[in-house]
Amino acid sequence: MTSDPGVVLIVDDAPENLAMLHEALDAAGYRVLVATDGQSALDRVALLMPDLILLDAMMPGIDGFETCRRLKTDPLTAHIPVVFMTGLTETGHILAGFQAGGVDYLTKPLNPPEVLVRIVAHVRNARQMASARDAVDAAGHAMLSVDSAGCVRWQSPASREWLRGYLSTDGRLPPVAMAWLDARGPDPLSVVVDGRRLSLSRLASDGSGITLLVRKRASVPEPEALTGVCGLTSREAEVLYWVACGKINRDVGEILGMSPRTVDKHLQHVFEKLNVETRTAAASLVMDGTLFSRAFV
Template sequence: MTDTLPDRSASDLVLVVDDVPDNLSVLHDALDEAGYTVLVATNGEGAIQRAVQAVPDIVLLDAMMPGMDGFEVARQLKARPETAHIPIIFMTGLTETEHVVAAYRAGGVDYVTKPIRPQEVLARMTVHMQSARQARQARNALDAFGHATMAIHADDALTAGKAVWQTPLARELMQRYFDAPVGQVPEDVLAWLRSQADGDPKPLTVTREAKQLVLSLQQRTTDDDWLVVMREVSDAAVVQALLQAFRLTMKEAEVLYWVAKGKTNRDIGDILGSSPATVKKHLEHVFEKLGVETRNAAASLAIGKVRLLA
């Protein structure tokens, strides 16, 4: 099996997985004639390797194979962030309800029964690829506007959570602010989601140095998933405005900013990497320059001077 990636500039890429050569031959010929670029794999391990390497637009997956069966292949592909978005159509001779349910639970979007009818497969592929493409474009558009988005299954908000899907920006922010493994929803976020089940949703704000990540809960999706939108807020411009307005040093402006946000000296020390005693010394200089004697007075003056803090 070659490691050379196919040229996909002119056609969609389909990965066909089946341990029966005759089935592969029939599908390969039909897909090739329809203008698709085709990759094949004859076992589960090869299917995962090919999918990770080439990231196909769709996977046609045999359910029953020796060794790793198609259900396990689907579960592993859906667990990987780089392949989770790929629609999977199962090919199976098993039509009992339990096997159909197993196919959907493993992450399949559809199934076709054997013997394979190529025209039926092509018709189903077209529908699911179009839906996947539209979903991918919508997620990319959200990232382009700075609104990283993540979907979490409702049941997972009550137990250990994994994201159903995340935009690339959402994955980056979750790793940066929570140091969370890819696809894993940290307990802080799950606890926040549980608290939003009743009443008006309230955002979750996480602070890292001079930046904040604001998580907002949107309406449920059609699949009854939680839809979480993340927005990173940079406070650098506000700190700079305070620095200039009151002729402060950078550290003094940062301390004043967090005082106006209602943080204690210990909180500010944790944020800025300083001791509470150092924060207190900076705050004394701030009081002197602002001509005030209390935290409330300093905060009020800062908020009145820089409306962005309000």
């Protein structure tokens, strides 16, 4: 069975260009959408997400450069590859297209066979990227990319769900995450969002932004909830809480105002009472709720 070539949106205010491209793409099996200006293009995308956009650079109203910038600043549409069509061959205009977020450009007059070859390549690459993001989500993680200012460029579906309420109203990472990125702090960064602990890890940087992997863990019960469970004292519960949060003895000591040696003594008592031998095993009991079921056995 032949795979679906995809949906292409053509944005051009010249009827002859629209007719020529529509005919060529339709013959190649693509579903074709058309728009004659930037605002109409944005409205079309809001109704049906295309696999690729062929975008005229110079149009009345919102020009192609601004249209592309608006698409790329919206995490829902930032992943769509944009190929500029332009009669402007000056280096400055070509650079403006790439700086706005375009992946390629075609010089007018257009050559339909060349247009089709480039569309095939860019749609294939975009689908491969989408498959990779979906695979990460299916594995119980998520991905997102942010620019140098911390604004989200794109997000996988799981990332969009998990980080709801965590990003600012303009789609930026919170200050603690930006400080971590700027200082290249220890990887991963661990934060709590809506009672859930998230860890952010750097995956890659392309010069203009950073791709992050997001892992989500169950919330850690507060020390008060752990106190008395399986005979734990309040101090032992505090130590166990911070160990479950991933802290080493030195960090726990600094937080609780005790020496690492004292932390270790409390931890040994915790191990005995929980009948475990390692901090990992103890933390696992806390995270999966087994510790509380033990308390009622």
